[in-house]
Amino acid sequence: IWTGTHTYLEPDLFYISAELEARLDPQHRTTADLVIEVISPGSAIYDRNTKADTYGALGVRELWLVDETASTIEIRRQTGSGFDAGTIHTRGERIASTVFPAPVLTVEQLSHD
Template sequence: MQTEKTDTDRLYTYDDYLKIDDDNQYELIGGKLILVPAPRTLHQELVGKIYRRVAEFIYDNNLGKVLIAPTDVLLSDTEKPQPDILFISIERLNIITEMNVQGAPDLVVEILSPSTGKNDRVEKSKMYYKHGVKEYWIVDPDHKTIEVFISGEKNWNLFQSYDDEDILTSPLIKGLQIQLKDIFQ
């Protein structure tokens, strides 16, 4: 279950996060330190399948880089998520450092888990929009759907909701096509 670290009134910074001396996985969302449990095996399988399809297209076409969690994405001093999958276009590769990604990826993919679903749909969604992510995919393993959102004038706009019989396309990554029956089988 995804839980906040015990001191609920304290606002944590990235420097505080770097000083944590335990083996747990954390995200920093709005100054709150969120403990991230080990994901289900289905979650990891979907990360691998989606990453493989996206990365193959990106690298074959020299469009940028694709990374997977746990990669720290430093959006601000109090916001450091670790998206399941992220894409950074070739024009913006300078935001990738040895330690982390400093700034918003072009595309973020989050695979829902029972413990993270609300956070991925609400808190992280707002955070990604606020910091300039251009496209956001929410993958629902239980319903076998992927919702693709694009950044609009005031909020996310739903580009398309796909199910396991569809071919996913991306408005950001022109030419990318993912046969979802291969992802969800």
């Protein structure tokens, strides 16, 4: 996802709806409907703060931060001026995206154990 002319972020996974795709340059995508980032211990602070804030400023509608170490998924949703404070989901909880037409998932399905 491009943040400038020569700078971009590489999410672990992202989803762009057909509606949004029609408005974007396919060679220079600047936002997404859903971004999923798998948090690594070495970049956790960067992923949760700087990178998340950048996705929010770019208008990403929903951000999932998957923390395999803690077995949690934090879901942040766009408010119009960035992301909300987010909700943290733990093992056994069912989660669903508000922007991706997918079935309800569990934290375990998105964690690697």
